[in-house]
Amino acid sequence: MADSALVIGGTRFIGRHVVEELREHDYEVTMLNRGNHENPFAGADDVTHVEGDRTDDTDLRTAKLSAEPDVVIDCIAYYPADVEAAVDVFADVDGYVYISSGDAYGAEEIPKREGETELRPCTAEQATDESHDTYGNRKAEGDRVVFEAAAEGVNAMAVRPCIVYGPHDYTERLDYWIDRVANCDRVVVPGDGQNVWHRAYVEDVASALRVVAERGEPGEAYNVGDRQLVTLEEMVELIADVLDTDCEVVPAGADALASGSLEPDDFVLYRDYPHVLDTCKLAALGWESTPIEEAMHRTAVDHLESDRDGSEHDPGRQAEERVLGVLDTL
Known part of the structure; x- marks a missing residue:
């Protein structure tokens, strides 16, 4: 029986490539999103679409029941509360991977290393702020939620891409x-x-997410960027x-x-x-860049x-x- 994966997101840019990556590695994929964007996988036998809002815990649990996922790739967790809900709902999966960001780092040093370079702080106000100015703070707090969940036995990990580019990049x-x-x-x-x-090719980000889901250590974060x-x-x-x-x-x-x-x-x-991220930790898992x-x-x-x-x-x-x-x- 093929492994099952749930992708939260999955239709636009990084998520779209994640779905492709998982399909190419024989996963049965379920996508959870609101259906606001065209589904590039409509009609695919190995991709199921569950319509729902990732900020609604009931929708998360419905998607879990539908997919029975071995791994979960969370592409659209923009607030710490999103990550808190996800590590609770998916506490028993083999691997939950949160897409963080290189912007989570709060210190300017070359290169930025996981576990060494200081992360940005995040106040209660920043945790719910919708402006781009607090994006890195919110992503850093999501990382800390992942670390705390892993300490309690959840197989949760984070991947930190730098600037992502490649096909279907709606940021232009x-x-x-x-x-x-x-x-x-x-x-x-x-x-x-x-x-x-530092930039990261989107297909490499997708493969990094799969590799970390399969081989990463709970409670760890992994940088990803062009080698x-x-x-x-x-x-x-x-x-x-x-x-x-x-x-x-x-x-x-x-x-x-x-x-x-x-x-x-x-x-x-x-x-x-x-802005340079050290990617050696990810490479040690067998990941390679294009x-x-x-x-x-x-x-x-x-x-x-x-x-x-x-x-x-x-x-x-x-x-x-x-x-x-x-x-x-x-």
């Missing part, structure tokens, strides 16, 4: 850069182009390579950007201080086949042209 963060490279022969990158913000890191400039050059196009990367410091009324933070995926050339190729192909352009992150091409004009006079 990388889509902005792919669109720029595809349509412009000169692309402005902020600063000297050497800033590093090879690239700077922002190298990322743009990699995109150009996989698109087989010529593109000049033009670094622009704060003064040059100011000529276009821009700041470095106006560019998505820019981070002043490097070569970045292959990961970027799959991401770019999906972008070209979609209607995503990352325009919500666009700092404005006219502003960039003013910056390029100033740099050309230097």
Whole structure:
């Protein structure tokens, strides 16, 4: 009999790839979500959809009864209360895996290591706040809920991805850069182009979640990210390579950007201080990452086949042209 998995979420980005990963490893998969998004697995014999709200304990228990899961992958636990409910309902499964975040870390150090790097605090007010400013605090508190549950005998673990990219990415963060490279022969990158913000290919995040569910230690957290890191400039050059196009990367410091009324933070995926996660603990479980050339190729192909352009992150091409004009006079 095939193992059974319950995915809380499962239709949009990370969850969609988790379902695919589990299917490829012969799991019978049940998804629990509200049904607000198109189900890419409608009609699949090995995927069952249970409609429900993950914040409703009754819906969680109904999904558990339907799936009888060996493992549970929790893709949409955004508040500590979500995790508290889940570790109670799924206290007897073989593996409950909570998707945390690299943003749970509260100390800026290179690299950030599980069990060593300090996590963000979380006040009672932050635990229920809906703003993005408290996202990392809420994720860190979810980690602490997992640790406490494991101490009481629950097979609960956490996985901390950094910035996730890949096919079906509705955030469109990388889509902005792919669109720029595809349509412009000169692309402005902020600063000297050497800033590093660790990224994680979505299929690797999905495989990490499965591997941790199967082999992880209860009460542990595992970082996940590309095993090879690239700077922002190298990322743009990699995109150009996989698109087989010529593109000049033009670094622009704060003064040059100011000529276009821009700041470095106006560019998505820019981070002043490097954000790097140590992934050795995950690799020790047998997890491997996709070569970045292959990961970027799959991401770019999906972008070209979609209607995503990352325009919500666009700092404005006219502003960039003013910056390029100033740099050309230097």
